[in-house]
Amino acid sequence: MTLRPLQRYLPVLDWGRGYGRSALTSDLIAAAIVTIMLIPQSLAYALLAGLPPETGLYASIAPIVLYAVFGTSRALAVGPVAVVSLMTAAAIGDVAEAGTAGYAAAALTLAALSGGMLLLMGVFRLGFLANFLSHPVIAGFITASGVLIAASQLRHILGIEAHGHTLPEILLSLAAHLPQANLATLAIGVAATGFLFWVRKGLKPLLRSLGLGPRLADIAARAGPVAAVAATTAAVWLGGLDASGVAIVGEVPQALPPLTVPAATPELIRALAIPALLISVIGFVESISVAQTLAAKKRQRIDPDQELIGLGAANLGAALTGGFPVTGGFSRSVVNYDAGAETPAAGAFTAAGLAIAALALTPLIHYLPKATLAATIIVAVLSLVDFSILRRAWGYSKADFSAVAATILLTLGFGVEAGVSAGVILSVALFLYKTSRPHIAEVGLVPGTQHFRNINRHKVLTDPGLLTIRIDESLYFANARYLEDFLLDRIVADPALRDVVLMCSAVNEIDMSALESLEAINARLADMGLTLHLSEVKGPVMDRLQRTHFLDALTGKVFLSQYDAYRRLAGRVRAAE
C-alpha cells in the first residue's frame, strides 16, 4: 500500500476529496429508504437484547457516523443485528436483571469492551484470527441462533413471560406460562407474522405482475414492517387493546442519544470479557462477509484490519451514546447498496434521519405492540435458519459435519457462547488430527514413463530391495512420529529391503521435530542395515536442511527426481543379486 498513514487510518480522507453532487443525490435517496427500514428493525433488536426500544435507535446513530469515518466499505450499514443482539442478551442476562438500570449499564460496558478489543485487533493486524471460525461453524451457529431467537420471541406473540438462553429452557418456560396467554396479543402477533411472511414471499411477485419495476417492487416489499407497525399501532390505539393486556412499547423519551459513560468495575469486566470477545469475532465475521460481497460487485477492496478499526470505533460510539454492541448487518447493507448508496456519506445521512426519528417520531410508537416487533424479528431470523448445511456437510466431509452438528447442538442446548466456542475448538482439533495422520503412499514407476504413483491404485514397477514412500503433507511435530511409526512398521515386516526413499514433492515444510524424526529414522534404518534417501526436496526445505548436520549424517543421497533415485537404486539391487 502506498497510502499515507493518515489516509490508511481515515479512509474518509480518500473518498471525501472527490465527493460531488451526483454522489450526494444517490446517497440521500439511499439514506431515506434505509432510515424507513431501520426504525422498526432498531426497535425490534433492542427488544431482543432486552433493552428499552430507544436504545435500538441510539445504537444506529453514532456507530453509523463513526463507521463512515473509519470503515473501508462503501455500502456497509452498521447497527444492531439479530445474532449480536441475542449474544448481548445472553451475556448481560448473566450479570444483571433485564429491565434494570444495571442491565442497560452492562450493555454499555459490553459495547465498550467489544469496541476496545476490535480496535486493538485492528491496530495489531489480528484480523486473521477470525479465519479460525470455519464456514460450517458459522453456518451452524447462525442457524441455531435463528432458532433460539425465534423461540425467545414467541413469548411476545403469546403475551406471556418466559426466560432462558437455551432452547430447552425457553421451551419449558413457554410451556409453563402458556395458560396465561393473551388472546388479543396472540391475534396481533399471528396476523403480523403472517402478513410479514406474505410480504416477503408474495408481495414482490404481485407488484411485479401489476407492472411495477423490479427495484420499486423490492423497496415496497422492504417497507412491509413499517406497514405492519403502522397498522397494528393504529389497531391498539383505536381499539384500546392495551387495556385488555396487549403489551405496548409505551413511553419512549423524545431526545437525541444521551452521552453515557460505561461502567468499568473489575468484576463486570471479568464477567463480560469472554462474551465481548465472542461478540467481537462473530460481529466482525458477519460484517466482513457482507462488506466483501458488496465490494466485489464494484471491484472495490476491503481492508480487514481497517474494518476492525471501523467496527471498534462504531462500538465505542455505541457505548458512549446509550446503545449496545453493533456490527455491519446483512439486510440493511444490502438495502443500502440496492438503493444506490455510493459512499459512506449515505450512512451519515441515515444517522441524521434516525436522529430526527428519535427526536420527533417516538410519540407515534407509544401504542406499538411488542408482538409486532417480535413478528418482524421472527420473520427476519427464520430466513437465516438453514438446516440443509447439515446434509451438505455430511455429503462433503465427516469432519465438517461434526463441527456443524456440534455447533448447532451446543448452541441450542447450552447457549450461544458454548456453541461457538465448541465449534471453533472442534474444527481446529479435527484439522490438527487430520494433519497428524497424513496420507502416505507407497509408490512405484508407471511403466514407460518417469512418473511414480500409488502401488495400490496403479499398475507400477517396484523393486523388492527398494521402498519408496510419498508423504502428502508438510512434516511437523504432530505427524513426525506417525511417519516414523509407519516406516518402521513397514520395514520390520520386510527383511528383503535395502534402500528406502522418501519422496518429498508434497512436503512444503520440515520443522525441527520432523527433522529430529528424520534423524531418528536415518539412525534406526542404519541400525537395521538399511540406507535412507530423499527425493524431490523443494528448494526452501533443502535450504533449511543444509543449515543442519542432517545431510552429513544421511546414509544415502538426496536425488533431484524420484526417477533418478529409482534408476540408481533399483539397478544397484539388481547388480548385487
Place this chain on the structure above:
Amino acid sequence: MTLRPLQRYLPVLDWGRGYGRSALTSDLIAAAIVTIMLIPQSLAYALLAGLPPETGLYASIAPIVLYAVFGTSRALAVGPVAVVSLMTAAAIGDVAEAGTAGYAAAALTLAALSGGMLLLMGVFRLGFLANFLSHPVIAGFITASGVLIAASQLRHILGIEAHGHTLPEILLSLAAHLPQANLATLAIGVAATGFLFWVRKGLKPLLRSLGLGPRLADIAARAGPVAAVAATTAAVWLGGLDASGVAIVGEVPQALPPLTVPAATPELIRALAIPALLISVIGFVESISVAQTLAAKKRQRIDPDQELIGLGAANLGAALTGGFPVTGGFSRSVVNYDAGAETPAAGAFTAAGLAIAALALTPLIHYLPKATLAATIIVAVLSLVDFSILRRAWGYSKADFSAVAATILLTLGFGVEAGVSAGVILSVALFLYKTSRPHIAEVGLVPGTQHFRNINRHKVLTDPGLLTIRIDESLYFANARYLEDFLLDRIVADPALRDVVLMCSAVNEIDMSALESLEAINARLADMGLTLHLSEVKGPVMDRLQRTHFLDALTGKVFLSQYDAYRRLAGRVRAAE
C-alpha cells in the same frame, strides 16, 4: 496385526512361550546390575518428590512387574524418574504439606489418576495425542526441569530449609536460609558431587586405560553412586556426624511394599486432574522415546497404544503399593539393555532384587546423608541440561525457537505445569498461524519445458491476460480467506486480466470452508468479468469436488495439467487481441 486379542493386551503371552535357559541367564545378570544401580536412584527420586525414601523402592517393585506383563518393550525399566518426580512434587505440593500423611496420600492419588488416564488413552488408542508435544518443547522442558531439580537439591547439599517450585522462589529461599548452612553437610555434599562427576567423566577412561573391557568399565562407572552412598554412610556413622546436624535418611521400615488405597475425594481429584494429565503425557513421551530407541536396535517394534496400557498398569500398581507416579526411565533402561536383558522377565527379577533390598537392606541406610542422595540427583539431571537447543532452534526456525524459549522461560519462572502447557499451546498456535498464511506463488512457463515456476525466482513466460497462482498448502478454513484476499488484491490491481488459474498440485485437501471460498472467488471473479480455472487437481480432491455443485458453477475449466491450461488460455487471449 493378526494377533489374537488376548495376546494384543498381554504381550507376556507372546514372549513368555519361548522363554528358555539362555534368556533366563541373560535376564538374571542384567537384573543384578540394574538392582544395584536402582537402590540409590530410587531413594533419591523419593527425596526429590518430597516423599519418604522407602516409597522410591516401593515405586520400583510392583510397577516393574506390571509393565513386564502389559508392556511391549523388551528392555524398558519402569520406576521413578527425575522429571516426573519433580512434577509430582509440584503437583502435590499445592494440595498438602511435605512430610505429612496427606502428602503421601496425594502422591498415591496422583499415581492412580495418571494410571487411569494412561489406561483410558491406551484403550481408546489416543497415543497420538503425545505427538502434540513437539521435540523442541520437550527438549526445552527437560533442560529447564533439570535446572529446577538441581536448584531444588542445593538445599540438601547446604543442609538448609528452602522451598519453591520456580527458579526465582527456590533461589530467593536458598539465599534467605544461606546463613544456616551446615558445614559438615556441605563437605559431604560437595565431595559426593565432585566424586560422582569424576566417576561420570574420568573413571571410565581410567579403567579402560588400566586394561578393563568397555562393558565392565561401563558397569563399574555406573556403580559410582553405590560407592558414594557406602562411603558417606560409613563416614556419618563412624564420625557421628548426624549429631553435628548432617541430615540423614533415618529409620526406614523393613518391609515389603504395603497395600495402599488411594484417596478419591472430589476436591483432590479436581486439584490433581490437570497435573496427572501432564505427568501422564510427559511420562509417556519420555518412556516411548527410550523404548523405541532400544527396540529399533534389535528390529523390534513398540506398539504405542499398548505402551499406554503398560504404563497405566504400572502407575496403578504404584498407587496400590505405596509408591508415586512412575514411567520408563532413560538411564535405567539403557543399563538394563547394555547389561544384556533379553525379555521383560529381567524387570521381574529386578523387582525381586529390590524387594529383598526393602526387606533386608534398609537398616544399612539409616546413616545415609541426604546430601549424598541430592548429589546423585544433581549429577544425573545436569546431564539432561542442554541449552544448545536454543541455538540450534534459532538457526533452524524462528517458530521452533519461540516454542523452546517460551517453554524454558515459563518452566523456570512459573513451574513445570505452566511451562509445558505454554509450550504445547504456542507450538500448535504457531503451526496454525503458518498454515493460515500459506506460501502462494505466481507462476509462469519455463521456456522450452512444460514446467511452471515462481515468476519472482525464474525467467518464465507469462501472458498479460492470464494469472496463474500455485498454492503450497492444503486449503482449509484458516487459510481460505487468505487465498481470497490474496487473489482479489492481485486482481483488482490488474485490469488487463481475463483468466485466472489456480494450480492445485500441492493441495492435498479442500475442506468445506475452502470450497465456499472457492465458490465466492468464482462468483466475485464473475462479477468482475473474469473466468476462474483449476489445474492439476489431485484425484481424491477431485472426487470430493464432484459431489458438489462447484464444478457446474465454475466459470472456467479444470485442466489436467497446468501446461494444458496455459496452451489453451494464453492462446485465447492472443487470438482475442
